[in-house]
Amino acid sequence: xxxxxxxxxxxxxxxxxxxxxxxxxxxxxxxxxxxxxxxxxxxxxxxxxxxxxxxxxxxxxxxxxxxxxxxxxxxxxxxxxxxxxxxxxxxxxxxxxxxxxxxxxxxxxxxxxxxxxxxxxxxxxxxxxxxxxxxxxxxxxxxxxxxxxxxxxxxxxxxxxxxxxxxxxxxxxxxxxxxxxxxxxxxxxxxxxxxxxxxxxxxxxxxxxxxxxxxxxxxxxxxxxxxxxxxxxxxxxxxxxxxxxxxxxxxxxxxxxxxxxxxxxxxxxxxxxxxxxxxxxxxxxxxxxxxxxxxxxxxxxxxxxxxxxxxxxxx
Numbered sequence: 001x002x003x004x005x006x007x008x009x010x011x012x013x014x015x016x017x018x019x020x021x022x023x024x025x026x027x028x029x030x031x032x033x034x035x036x037x038x039x040x041x042x043x044x045x046x047x048x049x050x051x052x053x054x055x056x057x058x059x060x061x062x063x064x065x066x067x068x069x070x071x072x073x074x075x076x077x078x079x080x081x082x083x084x085x086x087x088x089x090x091x092x093x094x095x096x097x098x099x100x101x102x103x104x105x106x107x108x109x110x111x112x113x114x115x116x117x118x119x120x121x122x123x124x125x126x127x128x129x130x131x132x133x134x135x136x137x138x139x140x141x142x143x144x145x146x147x148x149x150x151x152x153x154x155x156x157x158x159x160x161x162x163x164x165x166x167x168x169x170x171x172x173x174x175x176x177x178x179x180x181x182x183x184x185x186x187x188x189x190x191x192x193x194x195x196x197x198x199x200x201x202x203x204x205x206x207x208x209x210x211x212x213x214x215x216x217x218x219x220x221x222x223x224x225x226x227x228x229x230x231x232x233x234x235x236x237x238x239x240x241x242x243x244x245x246x247x248x249x250x251x252x253x254x255x256x257x258x259x260x261x262x263x264x265x266x267x268x269x270x271x272x273x274x275x276x277x278x279x280x281x282x283x284x285x286x287x288x289x290x291x292x293x294x295x296x297x298x299x300x301x302x303x304x305x306x307x308x309x310x311x312x313x314x315x
Contacts, residue, residue, distance in 0.1 A: 080309050081129040083171035083269075084119055085162055085255065086112035087178040090139035092155060095181035095279045108179045108279060109137065111288050115276070116177050118298030126306055131169050133162040140165070148264040159254040160264060167268045173213060173308065174271035175301065176255050179288060180278040194281035195233030196221050199240040199273040201256040209270035210256070211237065216304040217274055224300035225277075230287060232277070240273065274301075 087108065088094035094108030113134070120130045134140055140161045141147060147157040147164070166174055182193040198221075200214035201207070214237040225232040240253040252260060253273055259266050276297060277284035287293045 079127050079129055080172040081131060081169060082123055082305060083131045083133065083166040083169065083174040084116045084123075085133040085166075085174065085176035086116040087176055087273075088112060088139075089134050089137060090142060092139055092158070095179055097279045097285055106289065108181075111179050111279070111294075112177050113137070115294050115298055115301075118294055119175075119177070119301045122298055122302035123305065126302065128305070128309075131166065131171055133165060156254060156262060163255060163263075163267050164265060167265065171269050173305065174255065174267055174269055175213075175217070175305070176271070176273040177301075178273060178275050180275040181280045182278060183280065189280045191280065191282045194278040194284045195235040196225065196277060197235035197275045198237045199253060199256065199275070200237060201240050201252060201258070201271075203252070203258050204266075206270050210272065213270050213304075213308050214272040216307050217272055217301065220300040220304040220307075221274070221276065221297065224296050225287075228287075228293060228296055230283065232284075 089109045089112075092109065094112070096107050097105040099105045113136075116132065117135070120132060123130050139158050141153075141158040144153050145157060145161070146153050147160040150156075180195075180197070182190040184190055196218065198214040198218040200210040202211065204210060218234070218237050222232060222234045240256045241251060251262065252258065254263050255267055256271050256273055257263050257266060277288055279285050279288060
């Protein structure tokens with residue numbers, strides 16, 4: 001997810017960050033503490049020093065990406081194939097939550113994966129086929145290939161590899177799951193800035209489908225969060241290039257945008273990028289560590305996807 005720290009200085013004079021600042025986007029790599037500083041996640045019921053629920057399934061270190069349909073295909077009349085993308089992974093932790101002492105607590109990449117695995121299970125139970133861009137703690141481009149052939153190996157290559165795998169599988173929809181973060185110009189965590197937002201792109205042949213999918217995802221997440229007693233700030237759906245204060249000029253998100261200098265081979269299906277909650281927000285950080293809340297959020301994503309495909313009578 002993009003860091004607000006770089007460009008927040010431009011907004012420092014504004015008096016209400018919650019009402020006027022766009023949400024952070026989750027595609028760019030950032031400098032962050034190394035994962036080795038974190039205690040291993042275990043399934044033993046103990047008081048975990050990081051605050052990560054002890055019931056979380058351990059995430060294995062996998063050297064190469066595993067891109068696979070998680071349901072057995074049928075010969076004819078196949079149900080829709082849903083591609084789920086847990087943002088970040090491996091050395092790319094995404095946002096990092098630290099405790100009151102400044103010690104590493106948990107990483108966005110782990111939350112994204114824990115949530116996506118739950119979404120997968122609910123979609124499979126509903127009869128959908130599912131493709132994961134990663135199913136463990138690794139980057140899709142773990143071999144360091146120059147996927148977009150620009151002479152540089154960076155996070156763009158990782159994202160392009162994910163797009164290529166989803167396109168090759170012929171997925172019918174793509175949902176990329178991320179978590180948000182917000183920091184003040186001095187680098188301090190904004191503990192009261194939160195909310196949920198869903199990004200989509202209108203400059204595609206399937207722009208209407210993008211917007212509809214984004215609206216359904218956003219609606220179901222807000223309903224689910226308010227249903228558990230969290231009066232979440234509904235940041236709505238936003239076009240993926242609306243971050244005009246971004247120093248890069250409000251570029252399209254790589255997973256969502258059309259062909260461009262940065263996007264060599266764009267995704268070929270309706271797609272959205274969801275920033276579920278803010279890890280830097282005190283209450284929302286707690287929610288993201290609660291397995292029951294993750295179950296509720298996963299159900300919301302599954303319901304949104306089901307509503308999207310019901311118009312066509314599938315599955």
